[in-house]
Amino acid sequence: MSPTVFWFRRDLRLSDNPALLAAVSAAGDDGVQPVFVLDPVPFRASGGPRTSHLARSLRALDESLGGHLVIRHGKPEEEIPRLVAEIGAEEVHIAADYGPYGAARDQRVEKALASHGATLHRTGSPYAIAPGRIRKPDDTPYRVFTPFSRAWREHGWRAPVAAPKNANWRKAKSGGLPDVPDLPDVDLPEAGEDAARKRFADFLDDGLAGYADERNRPDRDGTSRISVNLKYGELHPRTILAELAKRRGSGADTFRNEICWREFYADVVFHRPSSLWESLDQRVGSIHTDSGKSADAKFEAWAAGRTGFPIVDAGMRQLLEIGWMHNRVRMITASFLVKDLHLPWQRGAAHFLDHLVDGDYASNNHGWQWVAGTGTDAAPYIRVFNPVTQGKKFDPEGGYVRRWVPELADVSGAAVHEPWTLETQPEGYPEPIVDHAAERQETLRRFEAVRGA
Ligand SMILES: Cc1cc2nc3c(=O)[nH]c(=O)nc-3n(C[C@H](O)[C@H](O)[C@H](O)COP(=O)(O)OP(=O)(O)OC[C@H]3O[C@@H](n4cnc5c(N)ncnc54)[C@H](O)[C@@H]3O)c2cc1C
Structure with a gap:
């Protein structure tokens, strides 16, 4: 036997980690x-909330490894073979990455390792079922969620x-944890495996039973x-699904569906990597969008939360304040950008990725495509x-709006959703910034134009 290398990526945990x-x-x-x-390419492309979370999660991981985590800064295809050579390892173990960037990177690393006489071993993935595995009976990928979810549940x-128990961790030279600026204005959640397990346990106790009814209420x-x-990967979906299996009721069923x-x-992106930034439905995706100074000003108002729509x-x-947004409101804000402001969904998706602490290319960009009507389903x-x-409908007493828009904090009840109907506009x-009814008509007009084409 010889030492091995375990290369952590999107699996910053020790439990339920088969690789x-x-x-x-x-x-x-x-x-x-x-x-x-620390691969400079994805690191530089991640917004502040994500890099902050990553740095804190790595610190927590290092603690649970008794200080044995080594950080290397540079291209993985250079850094991993260098480490292998330093310690005389023959095997590098990973959980497979199915995203376009990660999969290509891993192939480069595998090739570089081969020239050092070492091998890359993939075990598991960040998903309960690896992308690409669930297929229709005719072996083609699913394009619609509901039949996919049925096949996914049946697959198990x-x-x-x-x-691991009594693992013998080694400690080679480390480049140190990333130097990430603090984000004093963003209230981010605690990072690391322990915090994740605690958050999930709390949710099982207090949230799951009411989840089906409450999940749409921001x-x-x-x-x-x-x-x-x-x-x-501070928590694996398999861990979650195993807990859900012990519980009955609509909460557990609905939650399982969301995990799906x-x-x-991830499966859609595996089969169509280009769909991260290109509309799946090219016809709808070719709808006319606005650009120029006025469009930029509208985008800025949207991004700053100053559209006048509470x-x-x-x-x-x-x-902006906590690096997270409720799912229902992600849909509303995305729809507003695409259908009230007539801006490309990609512009909004990029902004979300910059600010979301959970920013994930597949879920985010396909969430945007779903709203834009260019995606699956x-x-x-x-x-x-x-x-x-x-x-x-979803904030009937207006509490959500008052919580995040202090200028409207004194407006009571649902009237907060229509401040223009108040006797005096809140200071x-x-x-x-737009007339919703008119922009809706404009959206339908533009849609008819591409449909006719
Ligand atoms: C425009 C838009 C952008 C989004 N961007 C992201 C993103 O960058 N990262 C991200 O993880 N999710 C994204 N989502 C999906 C969803 O909004 C978030 O997963 C959810 O709000 C996270 O909060 P939660 O963990 O409390 O969700 P819960 O309601 O507790 O759901 C549990 C888990 O199920 C998964 N999930 C739930 N809804 C979805 C969904 N619609 N699509 C994919 N997975 C889902 C998530 O992993 C989530 O953590 C986006 C949705 C939209 C409409």
Whole structure:
């Protein structure tokens, strides 16, 4: 036997990590060197909330490894073979990455390792079922969520595995944890595996039973907030699914379905990597969008939460303040950008990725495509969310808006969703930047133009 390397990426945890167990078992007494490579390309492309979470999560991981985590800064295809050569390892273990960037990177690393006489071993993935595995009976990929989810449930998944016991960790030279600026204005969640497990346990106790009813209410704390933990692999979906299997009721069923959306979008991206930034439905995607100074000013108002539409502004300010936004409001704000402001969905998706702590290319960009009507599923382009009716329906007492838009804090009840109907416009709060009814008509007109074409 010889030492092995375990390369952490989107799996910053010790429990339920089969690839880590494989590295420990292959190393025997010679020990495992845990490493994280700070690849400048994705690191630079991640916004502040994500880099902050990553840095804190790595610190937590290092603590749980007794200070043995080695950080290397540079290209993985250079850093991993260098480490292998330093410690005389023959095997590097990873959980497979199915995203376009990660998969290509891993192939480069595999090639570079081969020239050092070492091998790359893939065990598991950040998903309960690896992208690409669920297929229709005719072996083609699913394009619609509901049949995919049925096949996904029927396929099933492995049971979680325990953390390695008595592992012998090695410690090579480390480049140190990333120097990430603090974000004093953004209230980010605690990072790391322990925090993730605690958050999920709390949700099982307090949130799951009411989840099916509460999940659409941004004014309530009705969702799990574990998206960031899934993003960094502080918690594996298999761990979640195993807990759900022990519980009955609509809460567990609905929650399982949401986990499946994450898996579905990863599967779509696996089969169509270009769909991260290109519309899946090219015809709808070719709809005319606005550009120029006026469009830029509208984008800025949207991004700053100053559109004059309270539910939109509340969502955009929640995003800036805590790096997270409620799912219902992600849909409303995305619809507003695409269908009220006539801006390309890609522009909004990029902004979300810059500010979301859970920013995930597959879930985010396909979430945007779903709203824009260019993506999977029959989400008709002609469905245009009305920000006032959405606000009144999902934030009926207006508590969500008052929480995030201080200028409206004194407006009581649902009237907060239509400040222009008040006798006096609340001080400091902008007038609506567009007329929703007129923009809806404009969207339908543009849609008819591409449909006719
Ligand atoms: C425009 C838009 C952008 C989005 N961007 C992201 C993103 O960057 N990262 C991200 O993780 N999710 C994204 N989502 C999906 C969803 O909004 C978040 O997963 C959810 O709000 C996270 O909060 P939670 O963990 O409390 O969710 P919960 O309601 O507790 O759901 C549990 C888990 O299920 C998964 N999930 C739930 N809804 C979806 C969904 N619609 N698509 C995919 N997975 C889902 C997530 O992993 C989530 O953590 C986006 C949705 C939209 C409409």
